Amino acid sequence: MMTNVSLIGLGGIGAAYASKLHDLAPENLKIIVNHERMSRFQKEGVTINSNRYDFQYIQPEELTKPAELVLIAVKYDGLNQAIKDVQQHIGPDTIIISLMNGITSEEMIAKAYPDNVILPAMCVAIDAIREGTSVTFSNIGRICFGENTNQTLSTNVKKVSQLFDQAGIPYEVPEDMLHTMWWKFMINVGINQTSAVLKAPYRVFQEIPEAHAFMKSAMQEVITLAKARGIQLTEDDFLKFDQILKKGLAPEGKTSMLQDVEAGRKTEVEYLAGTVSKLGKTYQIPTPINDMLYNMIKVLEKTY
Numbered sequence: 145m146m147t148n149v150s151l152i153g154l155g156g157i158g159a160a161y162a163s164k165l166h167d168l169a170p171e172n173l174k175i176i177v178n179h180e181r182m183s184r185f186q187k188e189g190v191t192i193n194s195n196r197y198d199f200q201y202i203q204p205e206e207l208t209k210p211a212e213l214v215l216i217a218v219k220y221d222g223l224n225q226a227i228k229d230v231q232q233h234i235g236p237d238t239i240i241i242s243l244m245n246g247i248t249s250e251e252m253i254a255k256a257y258p259d260n261v262i263l264p265a266m267c268v269a270i271d272a273i274r275e276g277t278s279v280t281f282s283n284i285g286r287i288c289f290g291e292n293t294n295q296t297l298s299t300n301v302k303k304v305s306q307l308f309d310q311a312g313i314p315y316e317v318p319e320d321m322l323h324t325m326w327w328k329f330m331i332n333v334g335i336n337q338t339s340a341v342l343k344a345p346y347r348v349f350q351e352i353p354e355a356h357a358f359m360k361s362a363m364q365e366v367i368t369l370a371k372a373r374g375i376q377l378t379e380d381d382f383l384k385f386d387q388i389l390k391k392g393l394a395p396e397g398k399t400s401m402l403q404d405v406e407a408g409r410k411t412e413v414e415y416l417a418g419t420v421s422k423l424g425k426t427y428q429i430p431t432p433i434n435d436m437l438y439n440m441i442k443v444l445e446k447t448y
């Protein structure tokens with residue numbers, strides 16, 4: 145069993161999964177936080193679904209034994225700092241997992257820790273919402289992770305699976321992890337960004353054909369880029385999401401990007417439309433919808 149896990153980013157996603165690891169064995173989990181966050185968390189505690197959690201906090205500069213697993217659950221605007229802050233926890237055998245949306249965080253982490261195993265990952269179907277130091281979720285969703293392909297499970301994937309089994313964290317190891325990452329990327333590019341500019345909960349996309357078509361047009365650009373990159377993302381993948389949208393998402397639910405805009409926070413547009421536009425230039429594929437979404441969301445961020 146893994147007895148030494150470190151996590152950075154005690155927000156909606158991080159707190160939800162940290163609560164499970166803490167319930168399993170509080171002494172085995174360290175939360176990396178700077179002095180200011182540590183004071184806030186120690187004073188107020190962290191409330192997760194109405195229960196107060198007092199985690200074992202550690203500051204980035206404190207010397208410590210390398211962790212077996214480091215989980216990263218910040219947003220993109222905090223990722224460069226988080227990559228520096230986890231340094232004391234990374235040894236030659238440390239496995240690193242980013243639970244973040246998008247397809248860029250793993251590349252950014254790999255640049256800083258090129259010799260470590262970084263298992264691509266993301267979470268789906270979790271509806272965590274954070275207000276201050278309080279996090280609530282009604283569905284913990286699941287963590288999809290693995291090597292790029294998983295016809296047979298590697299030792300590292302087995303180790304992490306065993307930990308998640310023990311902690312009761314739902315997970316899935318998709319056979320084709322890169323395809324799954326791009327599928328989620330397509331979803332976030334489509335619905336997160338159009339919901340943010342339309343200020344629209346899921347109901348708008350379920351009921352209004354023009355909103356649905358707008359969302360789909362942004363996703364279509366990801367499907368085209370995926371083909372250029374050798375990833376088989378197809379119309380069927382869109383339809384799979386459409387079923388989830390129509391049957392699985394609460395009409396008044398909101399994407400994380402809409403929540404960011406409503407709370408006046410910086411969004412992850414740079415890593416959604418920004419990435420699509422950059423890849424479009426690389427493969428010489430026009431991405432007009434995402435170029436426009438990029439500009440619109442940048443304007444929104446400047447009007448807070």
Ligand SMILES: NC(=O)C1=CN([C@@H]2O[C@H](COP(=O)(O)OP(=O)(O)OC[C@H]3O[C@@H](n4cnc5c(N)ncnc54)[C@H](OP(=O)(O)O)[C@@H]3O)[C@@H](O)[C@H]2O)C=CC1
Nearest residue numbers: 153154155156157217218219222225226244245271272274
């Ligand atoms: N919320 C959701 O339902 C979903 C979110 N995601 C993705 O998961 C990722 C995380 O999202 P979410 O949990 O909602 O984000 P939050 O903003 O709720 O949480 C991020 C947390 O990271 C903390 N943080 C940032 N930098 C550091 C640092 N250097 N050291 C310690 N803590 C740090 C922030 O602290 P502070 O507030 O003090 O800055 C904050 O508590 C994103 O990529 C998001 O797109 C994916 C699926 C669903």
Ligand SMILES: CC(C)(CO)C(=O)C(=O)O
Nearest residue numbers: 269270331398399400401
């Ligand atoms: C899939 C979706 C839209 C909801 O979990 C999401 O990942 C997000 O809101 O960021």
